[in-house]
Amino acid sequence: MSGSADKITVNGIELEVLRRGQGAPVVLLHGMDTVSPKAPFLDLLGQHVEVIAPSAPGFGNSPRPADFDTIYDLTHLYLGLLEQLPYEKVTLMGLSFGGWLAAEVAVASCHRIANLLLVDPVGIKIGDRETRDILDVFNTNPADVKGKSWADPAKAPDYDSMTDEELVIHARNWESLCLYAWHPYMYNPQLKQWLGRISAPTLVLWGDRDGIVTPDYGRAYAKLIRGAEFALIEGAGHHPEQEQPERFVRAVMGFLGD
Amino acid sequence: MQAWYLCENPYPYVPQEVLDNVDSVRGSLPNRYCDPKVAARLYEECLDEYRLCNEMGLNIISNEHHAGINCLYGASPLILGILARETKNVRILSLGTLVTARPDPVRIAEEYATADVISRGRLDIGFVKSGGSEMASANSNPIGNLERFWESIDLIKTALTAHDGPVSWEGKYFTHRHINIWPPPYQRPHPPLWAATSDPETSVELAKRDIINATFVRGPDGTRKSWDAYRQARKDAGMSPAGPDRFAYMGFTYVGDSDEEGLEIGDKSLWFLRVGARSAAQFSRMLPGATPAAQAPVLYRTAPPPTLAGGVPHVGRPAAAFRNVTAEQAVQRGVMFAGNPDTVFRQIMEFYDKVGGFEHLILMGRSGFMTHEEAEKGIRMFAKEVLPRLKEVKHAPVA
Numbered sequence: 001m002s003g004s005a006d007k008i009t010v011n012g013i014e015l016e017v018l019r020r021g022q023g024a025p026v027v028l029l030h031g032m033d034t035v036s037p038k039a040p041f042l043d044l045l046g047q048h049v050e051v052i053a054p055s056a057p058g059f060g061n062s063p064r065p066a067d068f069d070t071i072y073d074l075t076h077l078y079l080g081l082l083e084q085l086p087y088e089k090v091t092l093m094g095l096s097f098g099g100w101l102a103a104e105v106a107v108a109s110c111h112r113i114a115n116l117l118l119v120d121p122v123g124i125k126i127g128d129r130e131t132r133d134i135l136d137v138f139n140t141n142p143a144d145v146k147g148k149s150w151a152d153p154a155k156a157p158d159y160d161s162m163t164d165e166e167l168v169i170h171a172r173n174w175e176s177l178c179l180y181a182w183h184p185y186m187y188n189p190q191l192k193q194w195l196g197r198i199s200a201p202t203l204v205l206w207g208d209r210d211g212i213v214t215p216d217y218g219r220a221y222a223k224l225i226r227g228a229e230f231a232l233i234e235g236a237g238h239h240p241e242q243e244q245p246e247r248f249v250r251a252v253m254g255f256l257g258d
Numbered sequence: 259m260q261a262w263y264l265c266e267n268p269y270p271y272v273p274q275e276v277l278d279n280v281d282s283v284r285g286s287l288p289n290r291y292c293d294p295k296v297a298a299r300l301y302e303e304c305l306d307e308y309r310l311c312n313e314m315g316l317n318i319i320s321n322e323h324h325a326g327i328n329c330l331y332g333a334s335p336l337i338l339g340i341l342a343r344e345t346k347n348v349r350i351l352s353l354g355t356l357v358t359a360r361p362d363p364v365r366i367a368e369e370y371a372t373a374d375v376i377s378r379g380r381l382d383i384g385f386v387k388s389g390g391s392e393m394a395s396a397n398s399n400p401i402g403n404l405e406r407f408w409e410s411i412d413l414i415k416t417a418l419t420a421h422d423g424p425v426s427w428e429g430k431y432f433t434h435r436h437i438n439i440w441p442p443p444y445q446r447p448h449p450p451l452w453a454a455t456s457d458p459e460t461s462v463e464l465a466k467r468d469i470i471n472a473t474f475v476r477g478p479d480g481t482r483k484s485w486d487a488y489r490q491a492r493k494d495a496g497m498s499p500a501g502p503d504r505f506a507y508m509g510f511t512y513v514g515d516s517d518e519e520g521l522e523i524g525d526k527s528l529w530f531l532r533v534g535a536r537s538a539a540q541f542s543r544m545l546p547g548a549t550p551a552a553q554a555p556v557l558y559r560t561a562p563p564p565t566l567a568g569g570v571p572h573v574g575r576p577a578a579a580f581r582n583v584t585a586e587q588a589v590q591r592g593v594m595f596a597g598n599p600d601t602v603f604r605q606i607m608e609f610y611d612k613v614g615g616f617e618h619l620i621l622m623g624r625s626g627f628m629t630h631e632e633a634e635k636g637i638r639m640f641a642k643e644v645l646p647r648l649k650e651v652k653h654a655p656v657a
Contacts, residue, residue: 067430069402138394138400138540138545138546139285139286139394139540139541140540141281141538141539141540142539142540142544159558159559159560160559160560162558164554164555167554167555167557167558167559168551168552168554168555170554170558171549171551171553171554171557171558172551174546175401175546175547175551177546178399178400178401178546178547179399179401179402179546182399182400182401183397183399
């Protein structure tokens with residue numbers, strides 16, 4: 001199963017799934033954007049594990065059914081997916097927005113989760129009521145968002161060199177992210193108090209130059225999960241898997257044990 | 259024909275060097291640039307202009323926008339409260355409260371019913387889809403905006419027409435278990451309903467709901483397209499044909515003693531398009547859902563590829579297409595009526611013929627740096643010299 005994109009149906013909802021590599025299964029929940037099949041970290045990770053990366057409804061090429069529009073829907077969809085996959089347990093890895101979803105799934109049930117990896121996740125409220133933890137990516141000028149997202153903004157996707165199809169997918173992702181995460185912005189006020197339920201071994205990874213949501217937020221996040229480790233990826237912003245693929249995969253495999 | 263006067267009460271007194279260095283004049287411009295003492299003068303002048311409209315028999319429109327130099331009226335119902343009491347002769351249209359930017363449509367219904375009662379049945383209720391920077395200002399999700407728009411209209415209508423004790427609403431976007439507004443509206447079953455939109459898809463929905471369709475800065479071709487869709491939708495639904503009373507067109511309007519004066523003062527109101535409409539990418543073309551995802555290749559690339567450059571509809575709010583428009587071009591494109599009384603009447607009637615007739619002309623009046631005196635002169639000239647002729651217009655029989 002190398003480089004293939006296929007489909008899986010959960011509770012009647014069709015999901016596009018990107019698969020890469022062989023080995024222990026890792027379910028990868030994408031962030032604000034879907035995972036590009038060209039992303040170098042996929043091949044690097046695929047040398048050690050089998051990556052199973054579904055696109056959430058409304059993201060990538062996954063259709064979004066009517067009335068499927070909340071974090072509640074996404075959480076139950078992914079719980080269903082983990083039950084349906086032919087593995088007793090998987091590693092659940094979530095990037096950014098997908099990290100929020102991975103935390104929600106793990107809070108609901110860790111029965112199918114061998115390990116949990118949260119990479120620059122959002123989803124909880126740490127600061128006081130007048131301190132926003134997460135940059136408002138919708139109400140901030142796109143140039144500023146780009147500057148805060150990447151340690152080296154030159155590594156940001158270049159819209160001019162993307163194909164039409166890639167740009168359309170990017171726009172779908174943007175719309176869907178807004179649908180799910182507009183309010184309360186990028187977090188579930190109830191999630192924090194339940195993170196203690198997570199029983200799977202957990203690694204919280206963070207780009208040391210993340211300007212969307214800071215490493216301090218990540219440290220606070222990790223403290224709320226029993227026994228969770230926290231580690232920084234040097235030279236990375238909000239997308240360490242893209243900006244520092246080698247360091248990222250090394251950190252992941254160091255945790256999972258190769 | 260009937261005429262309606264609208265002034266958005268803009269605040270143009272922000273230093274040019276500030277305007278040159280911000281990405282948006284709406285949504286994010288700090289309010290330290292708005293001097294409340296100057297604002298107080300503007301409210302007084304603009305409300306006086308509305309009072310003059312009342313004296314001159316010109317109907318009045320109240321609207322709202324939020325957090326920007328384009329409009330100091332942040333809450334249409336608040337202004338309606340003043341107008342309902344201060345005017346006696348004319349109708350008052352709220353076009354409108356931004357219903358998708360308010361969490362509780364029942365409260366909107368309550369406010370509208372109150373204004374209708376205070377004015378003893380002189381209120382018309384209009385709905386505006388909203389979008390752009392208003393989504394940020396109101397913390398409203400831009401995704402689902404249109405669906406929320408329709409549901410809020412339905413809920414407001416339900417609240418206005420329920421008279422036998424609390425009723426319940428459990429919709430997708432709004433829930434309310436105990437709807438029982440006091441007072442109920444003065445007009446029964448409810449005040450006339452309007453909506454401002456310029457896309458044919460929305461016009462179709464308005465037709466089915468028998469809501470008056472107002473269009474703005476679309477020019478004759480775009481307007482005709484929307485209204486034809488409206489007419490056709492009525493036919494398709496087996497409803498009575500849409501008469502001219504279902505249509506309203508809004509144009510910048512200024513009547514002077516001479517063509518030169520009309521154009522010169524009218525030109526000042528185009529500030530609304532040139533400066534007042536400037537909105538940052540995150541509030542306009544990059545706003546999630548503002549443009550279909552299929553248009554992303556045009557939106558995101560710095561220069562659209564030649565194969566896509568033609569035939570792709572303009573994105574963003576319509577005003578963006580008029581940023582550098584001159585007064586003469588605005589007249590030519592049917593977005594402004596300006597000149598001496600004869601000229602303005604002729605321009606309006608030319609437009610009237612091109613779009614197949616309409617009952618309601620909306621005058622976008624004072625804007626930008628137009629002075630209070632200029633605005634009042636324009637109102638007087640229009641009401642005395644043009645309005646009587648418009649009232650004489652006999653619509654062709656409805657086919």
